[in-house]
Amino acid sequence: MPDSRSFRQIMSCFATGVTVVTARDDDGTGFGITVNSVTSVSLEPPLLLFCLDKKAHVYPVFRRAKYFAVNILSENQQDVSRHFADYRHYPKPDKMWDRPQGGCPILRHTLAWMVCRKTSTFRGGDHDIITGEVVKLHKRNIQAEPLIYFHSRYRKIG
Numbered sequence: 001m002p003d004s005r006s007f008r009q010i011m012s013c014f015a016t017g018v019t020v021v022t023a024r025d026d027d028g029t030g031f032g033i034t035v036n037s038v039t040s041v042s043l044e045p046p047l048l049l050f051c052l053d054k055k056a057h058v059y060p061v062f063r064r065a066k067y068f069a070v071n072i073l074s075e076n077q078q079d080v081s082r083h084f085a086d087y088r089h090y091p092k093p094d095k096m097w098d099r100p101q102g103g104c105p106i107l108r109h110t111l112a113w114m115v116c117r118k119t120s121t122f123r124g125g126d127h128d129i130i131t132g133e134v135v136k137l138h139k140r141n142i143q144a145e146p147l148i149y150f151h152s153r154y155r156k157i158g
């Protein structure tokens, strides 16, 4: 069986966008995690999934949350991605939060956001596969390209 290092290396050839998935804990505190495993699942109803590391510090928050939001980052938001991937080393960017939607924290200056009602959680090795039904969505009217992640580095289109 291939080891996890080779698997990671191969998967790094698969270019993706970058999102921050956010949720609010019971006391109202907002949390987020940088995620590139978001995939659409179904159009009717509109369902998506993301995979969440069971060791992530936000894991218990997402276990409890009934709703979560997917924030799709633009090419100018590497600092946001870094913060939510490693908050101990990368400070919180200034004025990062927008008005909450559907009880979920929303990030500013993204390309788009979707609020989802959590529908299922499946076991997937050391990750959980979390599905959600999109209940609210918004595409911002901004001229920016998406942030891309490829070969373990941030890229821009073109």
Ligand SMILES: Cc1cc2nc3c(=O)[nH]c(=O)nc-3n(C[C@H](O)[C@H](O)[C@H](O)COP(=O)(O)O)c2cc1C
Pocket (backbone or CB within 6 Å): 018, 033, 034, 035, 036, 037, 038, 050, 051, 052, 053, 054, 055, 056, 057, 058, 081, 084, 085, 086, 087, 149
């Ligand atoms: C571009 C990128 C994509 C990531 N995608 C995922 C993902 O899909 N699922 C996940 O659980 N962690 C993902 N991570 C890792 C988390 O953002 C985070 O770094 C990890 O859970 C460790 O966080 P913690 O030590 O604060 O708990 C990704 C990190 C980066 C930089």
